[in-house]
Amino acid sequence: MPAAAIILLRQTPNAAFAAEEFFKATLSNEHTRRAYGRIAGRFLTWCDDRGFELRQITPGLAGEYISQLPGSAPTRNQALAALRHFFDALVQRHAVALNPFASVRGVKYSVSEGRTAELAIEQARTLFKSINTNHIVGLRDRAVLGVLAYTGARVGAVAKLRLSDYRNLGDHRVLRFREKGGKDREIPVRHDLAVWLNEYIAAADIAEDDGKTSLFRAAVGKRRRLTSFAYTAHSMRQMMKRRLQDAGLPDLFSPHSFRVTVVTDLLKQNVPLEDVQYLAGHASPTTTRVYDRRRRRVTRNIVERISI
Numbered sequence: 001m002p003a004a005a006i007i008l009l010r011q012t013p014n015a016a017f018a019a020e021e022f023f024k025a026t027l028s029n030e031h032t033r034r035a036y037g038r039i040a041g042r043f044l045t046w047c048d049d050r051g052f053e054l055r056q057i058t059p060g061l062a063g064e065y066i067s068q069l070p071g072s073a074p075t076r077n078q079a080l081a082a083l084r085h086f087f088d089a090l091v092q093r094h095a096v097a098l099n100p101f102a103s104v105r106g107v108k109y110s111v112s113e114g115r116t117a118e119l120a121i122e123q124a125r126t127l128f129k130s131i132n133t134n135h136i137v138g139l140r141d142r143a144v145l146g147v148l149a150y151t152g153a154r155v156g157a158v159a160k161l162r163l164s165d166y167r168n169l170g171d172h173r174v175l176r177f178r179e180k181g182g183k184d185r186e187i188p189v190r191h192d193l194a195v196w197l198n199e200y201i202a203a204a205d206i207a208e209d210d211g212k213t214s215l216f217r218a219a220v221g222k223r224r225r226l227t228s229f230a231y232t233a234h235s236m237r238q239m240m241k242r243r244l245q246d247a248g249l250p251d252l253f254s255p256h257s258f259r260v261t262v263v264t265d266l267l268k269q270n271v272p273l274e275d276v277q278y279l280a281g282h283a284s285p286t287t288t289r290v291y292d293r294r295r296r297r298v299t300r301n302i303v304e305r306i307s308i
Contacts, residue, residue, distance in 0.1 A: 015054060018093035022086060039082040055096050062100040066107075073107040080106050118264060119257040123249055124149055130247035135224045136203045141239055143193075143200040144216055144231070148255050151187045152262035152279050153177050155255035159233040164211030166197060173197075187279065 019040070027033040046065060047054065062083070069076045080101060087099040119127075127145065132138045147158050157177040165176040166189075173189040189197065201207050204217065204226055214230035237255055244251050266276045 014093045015090060015095035018089045018095050019086075021093070022089035026089065035078065036082040036086065039079045040086050043079075043083055043086075054090065057096075057100045059100045059103045063104045066101075066104055077106045080104060116254065116256045116260050117250075117252045118260040119253050121261065121265065123253075124258070124261060127243060127247045127249060131243060133199075136200075136226055137219050137224050139196075139200040139203050140216060140219070140226065140231070141243060143196045144236055145240065145243070145258075146193045146196045147175065148258040149261070150190055150193045151175060151177075152259050153187065154179070154259070155233045155236050158255075159216070159231060159236060161215040162211060163201075163206060163209055163213055163215050166201075166215055 023033055023037055023040075027036060043065065047057065052061070066076055066080050066083075069079055084099065084101045084104075087096065087101055090096045091099050128142060128149075131142045131145075133142055144158060147153060147161075148155065153175075157179050160178050161175065167174050167176060167186075173194050174186045175189055176184060176186045178184055206213070206217070213228070216231040216236075217226040218229045218231045218235060219226055233255075240253070240255055241251050244253055262279070263276055266279070
Protein backbone atom coordinates (compact mmCIF):
# COMPACT_ATOMS: atom_id res chain seq x y z
CA MET A 1 0.00 0.00 0.00
CA PRO A 2 2.30 2.81 -1.24
CA ALA A 3 0.05 5.79 -0.38
CA ALA A 4 -0.65 4.38 3.07
CA ALA A 5 3.08 3.84 3.66
CA ILE A 6 3.76 7.54 3.02
CA ILE A 7 1.02 8.49 5.47
CA LEU A 8 2.47 6.18 8.10
CA LEU A 9 5.96 7.57 7.67
CA ARG A 10 4.56 11.01 8.49
CA GLN A 11 3.27 9.63 11.81
CA THR A 12 6.06 8.03 13.84
CA PRO A 13 8.82 5.57 13.00
CA ASN A 14 7.03 3.11 15.28
CA ALA A 15 3.87 3.29 13.14
CA ALA A 16 5.70 2.38 9.96
CA PHE A 17 7.56 -0.42 11.75
CA ALA A 18 4.35 -1.80 13.28
CA ALA A 19 2.56 -1.75 9.93
CA GLU A 20 5.41 -3.54 8.16
CA GLU A 21 5.56 -6.15 10.92
CA PHE A 22 1.78 -6.64 10.84
CA PHE A 23 1.38 -7.06 7.09
CA LYS A 24 4.62 -8.87 6.28
CA ALA A 25 5.17 -11.02 9.38
CA THR A 26 2.00 -11.40 11.43
CA LEU A 27 -0.50 -12.11 8.64
CA SER A 28 0.41 -15.43 7.05
CA ASN A 29 -2.62 -15.82 4.75
CA GLU A 30 -2.06 -14.07 1.42
CA HIS A 31 -5.76 -13.31 0.84
CA THR A 32 -6.16 -11.86 4.35
CA ARG A 33 -3.02 -9.79 3.90
CA ARG A 34 -4.32 -8.24 0.68
CA ALA A 35 -7.81 -7.61 2.07
CA TYR A 36 -6.54 -6.05 5.31
CA GLY A 37 -4.02 -3.99 3.34
CA ARG A 38 -6.78 -2.47 1.21
CA ILE A 39 -8.91 -1.76 4.28
CA ALA A 40 -6.07 -0.13 6.23
CA GLY A 41 -5.00 1.85 3.16
CA ARG A 42 -8.50 3.29 2.68
CA PHE A 43 -8.71 4.22 6.36
CA LEU A 44 -5.31 5.94 6.34
CA THR A 45 -6.31 7.90 3.24
CA TRP A 46 -9.56 8.92 4.99
CA CYS A 47 -7.51 10.17 7.96
CA ASP A 48 -5.06 12.01 5.72
CA ASP A 49 -7.84 13.73 3.77
CA ARG A 50 -9.27 15.08 7.05
CA GLY A 51 -5.95 15.95 8.64
CA PHE A 52 -6.22 13.37 11.43
CA GLU A 53 -3.15 11.89 13.06
CA LEU A 54 -3.47 8.26 14.15
CA ARG A 55 -3.13 9.23 17.83
CA GLN A 56 -6.10 11.60 17.39
CA ILE A 57 -8.54 8.86 16.34
CA THR A 58 -11.13 8.43 19.09
CA PRO A 59 -13.70 5.62 19.45
CA GLY A 60 -16.27 8.14 18.20
CA LEU A 61 -14.32 8.82 15.00
CA ALA A 62 -13.69 5.09 14.57
CA GLY A 63 -17.41 4.37 14.90
CA GLU A 64 -18.23 7.18 12.48
CA TYR A 65 -15.82 5.73 9.93
CA ILE A 66 -17.31 2.22 10.12
CA SER A 67 -20.89 3.53 9.90
CA GLN A 68 -20.22 5.52 6.71
CA LEU A 69 -18.58 2.63 4.87
CA PRO A 70 -20.52 1.41 1.82
CA GLY A 71 -21.36 -2.23 1.29
CA SER A 72 -23.03 -5.05 3.17
CA ALA A 73 -22.90 -5.81 6.90
CA PRO A 74 -20.25 -8.55 6.41
CA THR A 75 -18.09 -6.09 4.43
CA ARG A 76 -18.22 -3.49 7.20
CA ASN A 77 -17.61 -6.11 9.88
CA GLN A 78 -14.55 -7.30 7.98
CA ALA A 79 -13.27 -3.72 7.89
CA LEU A 80 -13.84 -3.40 11.64
CA ALA A 81 -11.97 -6.65 12.33
CA ALA A 82 -9.06 -5.58 10.12
CA LEU A 83 -8.74 -2.16 11.75
CA ARG A 84 -8.97 -3.62 15.24
CA HIS A 85 -6.07 -5.96 14.47
CA PHE A 86 -4.13 -3.18 12.74
CA PHE A 87 -4.44 -0.84 15.73
CA ASP A 88 -3.56 -3.66 18.11
CA ALA A 89 -0.24 -3.87 16.27
CA LEU A 90 0.20 -0.08 16.56
CA VAL A 91 -0.51 -0.21 20.31
CA GLN A 92 1.98 -3.04 20.85
CA ARG A 93 4.70 -0.97 19.18
CA HIS A 94 3.72 2.19 21.08
CA ALA A 95 2.73 4.06 17.91
CA VAL A 96 -0.61 4.93 19.56
CA ALA A 97 -1.75 4.70 23.16
CA LEU A 98 -5.15 3.03 22.70
CA ASN A 99 -7.06 1.07 20.08
CA PRO A 100 -10.05 3.27 19.12
CA PHE A 101 -11.76 0.40 17.25
CA ALA A 102 -11.74 -1.94 20.27
CA SER A 103 -15.05 -0.57 21.60
CA VAL A 104 -16.81 -0.11 18.25
CA ARG A 105 -19.74 -2.49 17.85
CA GLY A 106 -20.05 -4.55 14.71
CA VAL A 107 -23.08 -4.48 12.42
CA LYS A 108 -25.69 -7.05 13.40
CA TYR A 109 -25.95 -9.72 10.77
CA SER A 110 -27.51 -13.15 10.86
CA VAL A 111 -27.44 -15.88 8.23
CA SER A 112 -29.71 -18.90 8.59
CA GLU A 113 -29.17 -20.10 5.02
CA GLY A 114 -26.54 -19.25 2.44
CA ARG A 115 -27.17 -17.73 -0.96
CA THR A 116 -25.22 -20.28 -3.01
CA ALA A 117 -27.57 -22.19 -5.30
CA GLU A 118 -27.87 -25.92 -4.62
CA LEU A 119 -27.13 -28.24 -7.52
CA ALA A 120 -29.72 -31.01 -7.33
CA ILE A 121 -28.52 -34.62 -7.44
CA GLU A 122 -30.17 -35.24 -10.81
CA GLN A 123 -28.69 -32.04 -12.20
CA ALA A 124 -25.23 -33.15 -11.06
CA ARG A 125 -25.70 -36.51 -12.76
CA THR A 126 -26.85 -34.75 -15.95
CA LEU A 127 -23.74 -32.58 -15.81
CA PHE A 128 -21.40 -35.57 -15.55
CA LYS A 129 -23.16 -37.49 -18.31
CA SER A 130 -22.84 -34.53 -20.70
CA ILE A 131 -19.03 -34.44 -20.55
CA ASN A 132 -17.28 -35.94 -23.55
CA THR A 133 -14.45 -38.03 -22.11
CA ASN A 134 -12.97 -39.13 -25.44
CA HIS A 135 -10.15 -36.61 -25.00
CA ILE A 136 -7.87 -35.45 -22.21
CA VAL A 137 -9.67 -32.16 -21.47
CA GLY A 138 -12.95 -33.98 -20.92
CA LEU A 139 -11.25 -36.48 -18.62
CA ARG A 140 -9.64 -33.67 -16.66
CA ASP A 141 -12.88 -31.69 -16.31
CA ARG A 142 -14.81 -34.77 -15.17
CA ALA A 143 -12.11 -35.49 -12.60
CA VAL A 144 -12.14 -31.88 -11.32
CA LEU A 145 -15.93 -31.77 -11.00
CA GLY A 146 -15.87 -35.25 -9.48
CA VAL A 147 -13.50 -34.12 -6.74
CA LEU A 148 -15.80 -31.17 -6.00
CA ALA A 149 -18.86 -33.42 -5.93
CA TYR A 150 -17.48 -36.36 -3.94
CA THR A 151 -15.33 -34.55 -1.37
CA GLY A 152 -17.16 -31.25 -0.83
CA ALA A 153 -13.81 -29.45 -1.08
CA ARG A 154 -13.48 -25.77 -1.90
CA VAL A 155 -12.42 -25.05 -5.47
CA GLY A 156 -9.33 -23.21 -4.18
CA ALA A 157 -8.21 -26.34 -2.35
CA VAL A 158 -8.83 -28.47 -5.46
CA ALA A 159 -6.70 -26.11 -7.55
CA LYS A 160 -3.85 -26.47 -5.02
CA LEU A 161 -3.76 -30.28 -5.25
CA ARG A 162 -0.38 -31.69 -6.19
CA LEU A 163 0.24 -35.07 -7.75
CA SER A 164 1.57 -36.37 -4.43
CA ASP A 165 -1.66 -35.32 -2.70
CA TYR A 166 -3.42 -38.18 -4.47
CA ARG A 167 -2.15 -40.88 -2.13
CA ASN A 168 -2.40 -44.65 -2.41
CA LEU A 169 -2.84 -46.24 1.03
CA GLY A 170 -3.11 -49.78 -0.29
CA ASP A 171 -6.74 -50.64 0.28
CA HIS A 172 -7.96 -47.17 -0.71
CA ARG A 173 -6.81 -43.77 -1.91
CA VAL A 174 -7.09 -40.35 -0.29
CA LEU A 175 -6.79 -36.73 -1.38
CA ARG A 176 -4.85 -34.40 0.91
CA PHE A 177 -6.26 -30.87 0.79
CA ARG A 178 -4.59 -27.67 2.00
CA GLU A 179 -7.48 -25.63 3.31
CA LYS A 180 -7.95 -22.12 4.65
CA GLY A 181 -6.00 -21.23 7.78
CA GLY A 182 -3.11 -23.53 6.90
CA LYS A 183 -5.07 -26.70 7.75
CA ASP A 184 -4.42 -29.99 5.97
CA ARG A 185 -7.16 -32.63 5.65
CA GLU A 186 -7.23 -36.05 4.05
CA ILE A 187 -10.50 -37.17 2.46
CA PRO A 188 -10.97 -40.78 1.28
CA VAL A 189 -11.59 -41.17 -2.45
CA ARG A 190 -14.61 -43.29 -3.34
CA HIS A 191 -14.18 -45.97 -5.99
CA ASP A 192 -15.82 -44.22 -8.95
CA LEU A 193 -13.89 -41.00 -8.32
CA ALA A 194 -10.66 -43.01 -8.12
CA VAL A 195 -11.48 -44.47 -11.54
CA TRP A 196 -12.00 -40.99 -12.98
CA LEU A 197 -8.77 -39.68 -11.47
CA ASN A 198 -6.77 -42.71 -12.64
CA GLU A 199 -8.13 -42.39 -16.18
CA TYR A 200 -7.22 -38.70 -16.24
CA ILE A 201 -3.70 -39.29 -14.88
CA ALA A 202 -3.07 -42.12 -17.36
CA ALA A 203 -4.31 -40.09 -20.35
CA ALA A 204 -2.29 -37.05 -19.23
CA ASP A 205 0.79 -39.29 -18.80
CA ILE A 206 1.75 -37.58 -15.54
CA ALA A 207 1.94 -40.58 -13.19
CA GLU A 208 5.76 -40.45 -13.11
CA ASP A 209 6.01 -36.66 -12.84
CA ASP A 210 7.46 -34.90 -9.82
CA GLY A 211 4.94 -35.23 -6.98
CA LYS A 212 5.22 -31.50 -6.26
CA THR A 213 3.71 -30.58 -9.63
CA SER A 214 0.02 -29.77 -9.95
CA LEU A 215 -2.45 -32.62 -10.20
CA PHE A 216 -4.72 -30.71 -12.56
CA ARG A 217 -3.08 -28.97 -15.52
CA ALA A 218 -4.23 -26.11 -17.73
CA ALA A 219 -4.96 -26.76 -21.41
CA VAL A 220 -3.65 -25.02 -24.53
CA GLY A 221 -6.64 -23.13 -25.90
CA LYS A 222 -8.94 -25.53 -27.74
CA ARG A 223 -6.17 -27.91 -28.83
CA ARG A 224 -7.11 -30.52 -26.23
CA ARG A 225 -3.55 -30.68 -24.98
CA LEU A 226 -2.43 -30.04 -21.41
CA THR A 227 0.46 -27.85 -20.31
CA SER A 228 2.71 -28.08 -17.28
CA PHE A 229 0.96 -25.09 -15.70
CA ALA A 230 -1.53 -25.45 -12.84
CA TYR A 231 -5.25 -25.33 -13.56
CA THR A 232 -6.33 -22.31 -11.51
CA ALA A 233 -9.47 -21.98 -9.40
CA HIS A 234 -10.68 -19.17 -11.66
CA SER A 235 -10.32 -21.38 -14.73
CA MET A 236 -12.16 -24.19 -12.96
CA ARG A 237 -15.07 -21.84 -12.29
CA GLN A 238 -15.16 -20.80 -15.94
CA MET A 239 -14.97 -24.43 -17.03
CA MET A 240 -17.97 -25.32 -14.88
CA LYS A 241 -20.00 -22.50 -16.44
CA ARG A 242 -19.21 -23.86 -19.90
CA ARG A 243 -20.06 -27.41 -18.86
CA LEU A 244 -23.36 -26.26 -17.35
CA GLN A 245 -24.25 -24.54 -20.61
CA ASP A 246 -23.37 -27.65 -22.62
CA ALA A 247 -25.59 -29.73 -20.32
CA GLY A 248 -28.51 -27.32 -20.65
CA LEU A 249 -28.38 -26.42 -16.95
CA PRO A 250 -28.74 -22.95 -15.35
CA ASP A 251 -25.50 -20.98 -15.14
CA LEU A 252 -26.24 -19.70 -11.63
CA PHE A 253 -24.45 -22.76 -10.23
CA SER A 254 -20.79 -22.62 -9.27
CA PRO A 255 -18.18 -25.00 -7.81
CA HIS A 256 -19.41 -23.92 -4.39
CA SER A 257 -22.83 -25.36 -5.26
CA PHE A 258 -21.35 -28.82 -4.89
CA ARG A 259 -20.58 -28.04 -1.22
CA VAL A 260 -24.22 -27.13 -0.66
CA THR A 261 -25.30 -30.35 -2.39
CA VAL A 262 -22.92 -32.49 -0.34
CA VAL A 263 -23.92 -30.98 3.02
CA THR A 264 -27.67 -31.10 2.30
CA ASP A 265 -27.57 -34.64 0.91
CA LEU A 266 -25.59 -36.08 3.83
CA LEU A 267 -27.69 -34.33 6.48
CA LYS A 268 -30.82 -35.57 4.72
CA GLN A 269 -29.42 -39.10 5.16
CA ASN A 270 -29.04 -38.41 8.90
CA VAL A 271 -25.25 -38.39 8.81
CA PRO A 272 -24.17 -36.77 12.13
CA LEU A 273 -23.64 -33.02 11.86
CA GLU A 274 -20.11 -33.22 13.30
CA ASP A 275 -19.10 -35.71 10.56
CA VAL A 276 -20.47 -33.44 7.83
CA GLN A 277 -18.76 -30.49 9.50
CA TYR A 278 -15.39 -32.28 9.30
CA LEU A 279 -15.89 -33.25 5.67
CA ALA A 280 -16.74 -29.64 4.76
CA GLY A 281 -13.78 -28.33 6.78
CA HIS A 282 -15.91 -25.94 8.83
CA ALA A 283 -14.62 -24.68 12.18
CA SER A 284 -18.17 -24.38 13.52
CA PRO A 285 -21.34 -26.46 13.03
CA THR A 286 -23.18 -23.16 12.62
CA THR A 287 -21.36 -22.66 9.32
CA THR A 288 -22.31 -26.16 8.19
CA ARG A 289 -25.98 -25.44 8.88
CA VAL A 290 -25.82 -22.42 6.56
CA TYR A 291 -25.22 -24.88 3.69
CA ASP A 292 -28.26 -27.01 4.61
CA ARG A 293 -31.12 -26.49 2.13
CA ARG A 294 -33.61 -28.96 3.64
CA ARG A 295 -35.72 -26.18 5.14
CA ARG A 296 -36.04 -24.51 1.74
CA ARG A 297 -37.61 -27.70 0.38
CA VAL A 298 -40.08 -27.82 3.28
CA THR A 299 -41.03 -24.20 2.67
CA ARG A 300 -41.57 -24.86 -1.03
CA ASN A 301 -43.92 -27.74 -0.23
CA ILE A 302 -45.89 -25.48 2.10
CA VAL A 303 -46.28 -22.56 -0.32
CA GLU A 304 -47.51 -24.91 -3.03
CA ARG A 305 -50.48 -25.66 -0.76
CA ILE A 306 -51.64 -22.04 -0.45
CA SER A 307 -55.21 -21.97 -1.77
CA ILE A 308 -55.18 -18.63 -3.60
